[in-house]
Amino acid sequence: MELLKPEVxxxxxxxxxxxxIIVKGFLTGLHESPYHGFSLEFKQHxxxxxxxxxxxxxxxxxxxxxxxxxxxxxxxxxxSALLLLDKSNxxxxxxKISKFHYARTLxxxxxxxxxxxxxxxxxxxxxxKIESFIPARSKMNHLKHxxxxxxxNEPSGKTSISDAIFQLLPLIKKRSLCILFSDLLExxxxxxKIINVMKAKKHEVIVFHILDRKELDFSFxxxxxxxDMEDSKTIIVDPKSLKVLYKNKxxxxxxxxxxxxAPKRIDYFQVITxxxxxxxxxxxxxxxxxxx
Amino acid sequence: xxxxxxFLLFPLVIVPIIIHLISRRKLKKIDFPxxxxxxxxxxxxxRWFRLKRIFLLIIRIGFIILLILAAANLKIPFAFFSPLExxxxxxxxxxxxxxxxxxxxxxxxxxxxIPQFFSYLKKRPIGILITDAQRNGFREILKEGEKFPGxxxxxxxxxxxxxxxxxxxxxPTFEEEKFVINFKxxxxxxxxxxxxxxxxxxxxxxxEESEILKVGENLLSFELNLRKGLYQLSLELEDEKGFGFxxxxxFVVSVQKKKNICILSDAYPERLIAALSASYFEVKWVKxxxxxxxxxxxxxxVNEKDELDLLRNASPGIFCLQGEKNTSISNKVPDRIxxxxxxxxxxxxxxxxxxxxxPVRYNCLITEGExxxxxxxxxxxxSKIKNHLILPISLEKNDISLHPVFIPFLFSLINSLSExxxxxxxxxxxxxxxxxxxxxxxxxxxxxKYKPYRVGENNYIFKETKECxxxxxxxxxxxxxxxxxxxxxxxxRLESLSDEELKYIFGGKGxxxxxxxxxxxxxxxxxxxxxxERKI
Numbered sequence: 001m002e003l004l005k006p007e008v009x010x011x012x013x014x015x016x017x018x019x020x021i022i023v024k025g026f027l028t029g030l031h032e033s034p035y036h037g038f039s040l041e042f043k044q045h046x047x048x049x050x051x052x053x054x055x056x057x058x059x060x061x062x063x064x065x066x067x068x069x070x071x072x073x074x075x076x077x078x079x080s081a082l083l084l085l086d087k088s089n090x091x092x093x094x095x096k097i098s099k100f101h102y103a104r105t106l107x108x109x110x111x112x113x114x115x116x117x118x119x120x121x122x123x124x125x126x127x128x129k130i131e132s133f134i135p136a137r138s139k140m141n142h143l144k145h146x147x148x149x150x151x152x153n154e155p156s157g158k159t160s161i162s163d164a165i166f167q168l169l170p171l172i173k174k175r176s177l178c179i180l181f182s183d184l185l186e187x188x189x190x191x192x193k194i195i196n197v198m199k200a201k202k203h204e205v206i207v208f209h210i211l212d213r214k215e216l217d218f219s220f221x222x223x224x225x226x227x228d229m230e231d232s233k234t235i236i237v238d239p240k241s242l243k244v245l246y247k248n249k250x251x252x253x254x255x256x257x258x259x260x261x262a263p264k265r266i267d268y269f270q271v272i273t274x275x276x277x278x279x280x281x282x283x284x285x286x287x288x289x290x291x292x
Numbered sequence: 293x294x295x296x297x298x299f300l301l302f303p304l305v306i307v308p309i310i311i312h313l314i315s316r317r318k319l320k321k322i323d324f325p326x327x328x329x330x331x332x333x334x335x336x337x338x339r340w341f342r343l344k345r346i347f348l349l350i351i352r353i354g355f356i357i358l359l360i361l362a363a364a365n366l367k368i369p370f371a372f373f374s375p376l377e378x379x380x381x382x383x384x385x386x387x388x389x390x391x392x393x394x395x396x397x398x399x400x401x402x403x404x405x406i407p408q409f410f411s412y413l414k415k416r417p418i419g420i421l422i423t424d425a426q427r428n429g430f431r432e433i434l435k436e437g438e439k440f441p442g443x444x445x446x447x448x449x450x451x452x453x454x455x456x457x458x459x460x461x462x463x464p465t466f467e468e469e470k471f472v473i474n475f476k477x478x479x480x481x482x483x484x485x486x487x488x489x490x491x492x493x494x495x496x497x498x499x500e501e502s503e504i505l506k507v508g509e510n511l512l513s514f515e516l517n518l519r520k521g522l523y524q525l526s527l528e529l530e531d532e533k534g535f536g537f538x539x540x541x542x543f544v545v546s547v548q549k550k551k552n553i554c555i556l557s558d559a560y561p562e563r564l565i566a567a568l569s570a571s572y573f574e575v576k577w578v579k580x581x582x583x584x585x586x587x588x589x590x591x592x593x594v595n596e597k598d599e600l601d602l603l604r605n606a607s608p609g610i611f612c613l614q615g616e617k618n619t620s621i622s623n624k625v626p627d628r629i630x631x632x633x634x635x636x637x638x639x640x641x642x643x644x645x646x647x648x649x650x651p652v653r654y655n656c657l658i659t660e661g662e663x664x665x666x667x668x669x670x671x672x673x674x675s676k677i678k679n680h681l682i683l684p685i686s687l688e689k690n691d692i693s694l695h696p697v698f699i700p701f702l703f704s705l706i707n708s709l710s711e712x713x714x715x716x717x718x719x720x721x722x723x724x725x726x727x728x729x730x731x732x733x734x735x736x737x738x739x740x741k742y743k744p745y746r747v748g749e750n751n752y753i754f755k756e757t758k759e760c761x762x763x764x765x766x767x768x769x770x771x772x773x774x775x776x777x778x779x780x781x782x783x784x785r786l787e788s789l790s791d792e793e794l795k796y797i798f799g800g801k802g803x804x805x806x807x808x809x810x811x812x813x814x815x816x817x818x819x820x821x822x823x824x825e826r827k828i
Contacts, residue, residue, distance in 0.1 A: 089325075090325030090326075091325075092323075093323065093324065093325045099325075183325060185325055185326065185328070215325065215326050220322065222320060223319070223341075224319060224320040224321065224322045225319045225320065225321045225322070226321075226322050226323075226324045226327055226330070227321060227322065227323050227324065227327075228324065228325075228327040228328070229323045229324065229325045229327075230325070233327065234321075235327065235330065236319065236341055236342065236345070237330060237341065238341050238344070241341075242330060246326075246329055246330060249329040250326065250329055253329070
């Protein structure tokens with residue numbers, strides 16, 4: 001479990017390896033194969049070519065025809081997942097690990113896991129508009145593309161989840177599982193409204209509300225010059241005197257999301273960047289089981 | 293006492309300003325995503341934070357200023373917690389009787405009724421002084437230019453006016469001769485005052501009359517004719533609004549048998565005869581030593597040894613020496629001029645005011661006898677051998693005989709050698725000298741009995757003259773003397789120090805030491821700054 005702590009994993013340079021470690025570690029701890037319930041379907045035979053693996057040869061057909069044929073299967077892709085990652089400036093907040101880096105690693109891990117299960121995975125990076133859109137694919141080599149896009153991007157721009165999703169909706173052709181990674185720092189009503197629209201279009205939505213511990217408990221000590229990460233407004237704040245007021249307002253903010261999303265059976269998971277990734281993955285798995 | 297040198301630390305107030313500016317510059321910058329929860333809704337709080345920083349700066353500056361003020365012990369115009377403060381009370385007669393309870397109180401000692409502020413305040417420079425600020429008690433302080441900034445004055449008020457008997461004097465008092473007693477009465481009202489005066493002895497009223505007293509000093513004379521004896525007189529007046537202590541004045545008179553005085557002189561002693569005749573003495577001039585007779589004699593210009601044989605004469609007398617080189621009691625010295633030291637502690641009867649104003653020329657040095665008075669340079673002025681007084685001057689030829697003090701001086705010399713010298717008129721606290729062969733006893737006006745200190749053969753001193761009235765001196769059985777004790781004349785005056793003088797001496801009326809006060813306020817500032825910084 002120690003190995004799955006975000007700050008430890010952050011030291012591993014490549015996102016690919018990080019995702020693998022998370023998923024393997026997560027699966028080892030789970031003692032239950034996530035492959036259960038997923039099967040492969042035969043599509044056709046094709047002639048053997050030099051270099052093809054011998055163990056894929058259909059020996060029964062060889063016995064009948066004395067020719068080497070390989071079985072070709074079509075993966076049973078029953079899920080199309082779309083990872084929506086908020087890359088706005090506010091996601092750059094965090095001391096040991098930023099919310100964006102945490103969300104990125106989590107998204108990469110999920111992508112790896114989904115692709116391992118032959119689900120198709122797409123990726124959307126957005127701030128107030130869509131910055132990158134990668135349609136869902138189920139090939140394992142699609143992972144490279146996904147991870148490459150994730151690695152290249154750093155937090156920038158202003159948040160507008162509603163605008164970005166509004167822009168995204170026409171692009172999603174297939175009923176999908178939309179997994180949103182964001183700090184949701186926008187008017188909750190607007191965000192809930194657009195998520196409800198997604199839901200109305202038969203998409204399943206999971207919201208990972210990515211938060212830093214300091215956002216929750218406002219545990220700053222000294223009077224400091226606070227600068228808004230998106231509009232660069234500055235203000236001198238005495239955290240001790242504002243702490244209670246802030247926490248009240250922030251809890252109201254979270255509650256409004258919880259209460260706003262629950263009636264439409266939209267799953268909302270609050271993820272704090274100091275908790276291990278596997279917990280977040282567990283949340284996902286539970287959801288996935290329910291879907292399957 | 294204030295320490296203005298600490299004001300040099302005032303530039304330190306710049307320290308919190310610098311810290312304020314630096315801390316503002318070095319303010320930790322935090323990029324924060326959820327600022328909308330603060331910015332949108334808490335504009336009032338943000339204004340408060342800005343104000344708070346300014347408050348903190350002001351409080352820190354104030355804290356330093358208060359510490360400096362406390363160190364400088366600056367004065368404040370009101371009382372604050374001051375446990376070391378002592379209540380000092382002027383208990384002179386003009387203050388009447390003051391009852392102070394519950395606070396550490398010290399009573400200022402008085403001499404002749406005049407409070408001794410100078411030495412007393414020097415020992416206790418911090419406290420509250422309750423006084424009417426009558427000028428007489430502060431003369432020494434004003435003269436020395438001393439200041440007592442640690443003393444706060446609570447000024448007691450004077451009455452609106454006062455009638456007071458402040459002095460008395462009598463001419464020669466001889467049996468079968470009328471004599472006059474003069475009383476000095478002070479009218480400190482702003483207008484003439486009518487009062488009733490009663491002069492009486494211990495047993496009967498001698499005179500009773502109404503008098504209108506003009507503003508200022510009044511001299512009232514009473515002509516009396518009394519038999520030989522010792523009389524304790526008192527003069528009373530009515531004055532309900534003024535001080536009470538000076539409404540009665542005590543006076544002792546010793547009426548003696550009229551004396552015959554013989555003057556031995558080669559030339560006619562014109563000045564001596566004129567002076568002594570004016571004092572109701574029977575005066576006779578002789579040229580020969582053998583002719584000297586009478587109750588008392590003067591020997592003028594002694595320059596022969598046979599004249600000194602009179603020293604063996606039983607009757608008392610005064611020798612004025614010319615200073616022959618080889619006489620047994622004097623040495624010839626070149627002409628010397630010196631003034632006389634007033635007041636010899638061992639001979640109160642020779643205490644003559646104004647005698648020191650006259651420079652006296654003399655040309656012999658008396659080498660024998662007990663010296664009763666001195667010149668300022670230390671040479672003897674009056675010496676005593678048995679019942680004779682020896683002077684190194686010619687009373688006839690010296691300038692002293694032209695001075696107004698001459699007649700009282702002669703009278704004083706004669707009295708000092710006469711019987712009944714234990715009768716005295718003195719001031720409060722003034723020591724009373726007693727001559728007695730037996731151990732005397734003093735009975736105070738209240739009836740308390742005291743024993744005086746012995747200071748020499750047949751000489752005693754009593755120092756406890758603490759109340760006005762008649763002190764009786766007895767040898768156990770009979771009264772051998774009387775002493776009338778009164779307050780000092782200046783105590784009857786309604787003359788207080790001006791506000792400027794009080795301010796000069798005490799650094800401003802009603803101002804207190806502010807060290808504790810400023811420390812207290814500084815502590816409050818400190819706590820307030822901690823509160824603003826949310827450290828408590």
